Amino acid sequence: MTRRPIALIAAVAAVVMLVCGGTVGLPLVMFGQAQAEAAACEVPSVPGASPVPGAGRWDSAQSTNAATIVAVGRQRQVPPRGFVIALATAMQESTLRNLANSTVPESLSLPHEGVGRDHDSVGLFQQRPGWGSVRERMTPSYAAAKFYEALVRVDGWQRMRLTDAAQAVQRSGLPEAYQKWEADAEQLAARVLGLPSIDDIGGGAPTAPCGVDDLGPIPVGPGGWVQPLQAMITSPFGPRNGRLHAGVDMSTPDVRGDPIRAASTGVVEQVKCDWHTTCDRDGHTGARGCGWYVDIRHAGNIVTRYCHMIQRPEVSIGQQVPAGTVIGFVGNSGGSSGPHLHFEVHVNVRPGPYHATSSNAVDPEPWMRARGVPLGTRS
Numbered sequence: 001m002t003r004r005p006i007a008l009i010a011a012v013a014a015v016v017m018l019v020c021g022g023t024v025g026l027p028l029v030m031f032g033q034a035q036a037e038a039a040a041c042e043v044p045s046v047p048g049a050s051p052v053p054g055a056g057r058w059d060s061a062q063s064t065n066a067a068t069i070v071a072v073g074r075q076r077q078v079p080p081r082g083f084v085i086a087l088a089t090a091m092q093e094s095t096l097r098n099l100a101n102s103t104v105p106e107s108l109s110l111p112h113e114g115v116g117r118d119h120d121s122v123g124l125f126q127q128r129p130g131w132g133s134v135r136e137r138m139t140p141s142y143a144a145a146k147f148y149e150a151l152v153r154v155d156g157w158q159r160m161r162l163t164d165a166a167q168a169v170q171r172s173g174l175p176e177a178y179q180k181w182e183a184d185a186e187q188l189a190a191r192v193l194g195l196p197s198i199d200d201i202g203g204g205a206p207t208a209p210c211g212v213d214d215l216g217p218i219p220v221g222p223g224g225w226v227q228p229l230q231a232m233i234t235s236p237f238g239p240r241n242g243r244l245h246a247g248v249d250m251s252t253p254d255v256r257g258d259p260i261r262a263a264s265t266g267v268v269e270q271v272k273c274d275w276h277t278t279c280d281r282d283g284h285t286g287a288r289g290c291g292w293y294v295d296i297r298h299a300g301n302i303v304t305r306y307c308h309m310i311q312r313p314e315v316s317i318g319q320q321v322p323a324g325t326v327i328g329f330v331g332n333s334g335g336s337s338g339p340h341l342h343f344e345v346h347v348n349v350r351p352g353p354y355h356a357t358s359s360n361a362v363d364p365e366p367w368m369r370a371r372g373v374p375l376g377t378r379s
Ligand SMILES: [Zn+2]
Pocket: 235, 245, 247, 248, 249, 341, 342, 343
């Protein structure tokens, strides 16, 4: 697991705040870099989850269900991000209450904390009969175990937006509905485990300081540039089908979901999915445009562009991004015939979005080579 000192400092600061009632500062100097590297992002042991009194907006019954969900995840050795996804899912499906269903008579005779009436769904995760018997689905530990079982089978779930991972399991009619619970679920997971932040054990979003293992910092070249993706060039810059292919395509056999990084320090100038193309799903050669993409403006009127991301990028417009920041993940959205990164470099781009065009695009290969980080190599 990648260790980064920032998380430790945050954790220490939080602990100090708890202990000293807000007097922060002194103990930080006690931690050298080596200790910080060793200690951050992993807590050797955490207190066992047990029935908890009401926590924040959640009453005792809801908090106890949350503790069960987390405990089952720990038993099954699910990475902590899974706890957060499971909690957010149960928050959306049942507000963390073990629900019977008015159209399922058997459910009303079992212990329950409310009555729903959505199809034949019951329990914390509103599971339908394919997930188990009524009694099983209304047993919180069983329902949570079935949820985790399905979650860990979703390819790349730890790198997905929370709602995409939850939706891959639940197949709900409202695929975006889980996302709004992310912060609540992170807080509740931390509360149940007695941690300042769930990211201290890697339960935060994929790009959080202790997020997915291989998303940590990477070396930046002497000119301040980094490869946006560690992959081979599969199609060069230049004329293609009577038009200019204004960037390079980069790919490897298993590239889908790999992190895409800001090629140099800058400010995010554009985050969007071209309206006329496909988003959040595989594109095709008949579609046009970039799909989900990001533009970053760098010093000296330089703009870089990153196309065909798998989902909504991890950054927002106006955000300052140091070189090497993970801005999104490789996908196949837009006019794209397979998962790859289409990477563009534009020069002399006047201020404002939409001014990076094919007329100011330059070949990224010699550009990056001149900055000491040739594309298409593994460094
Ligand atoms: Zn391309």
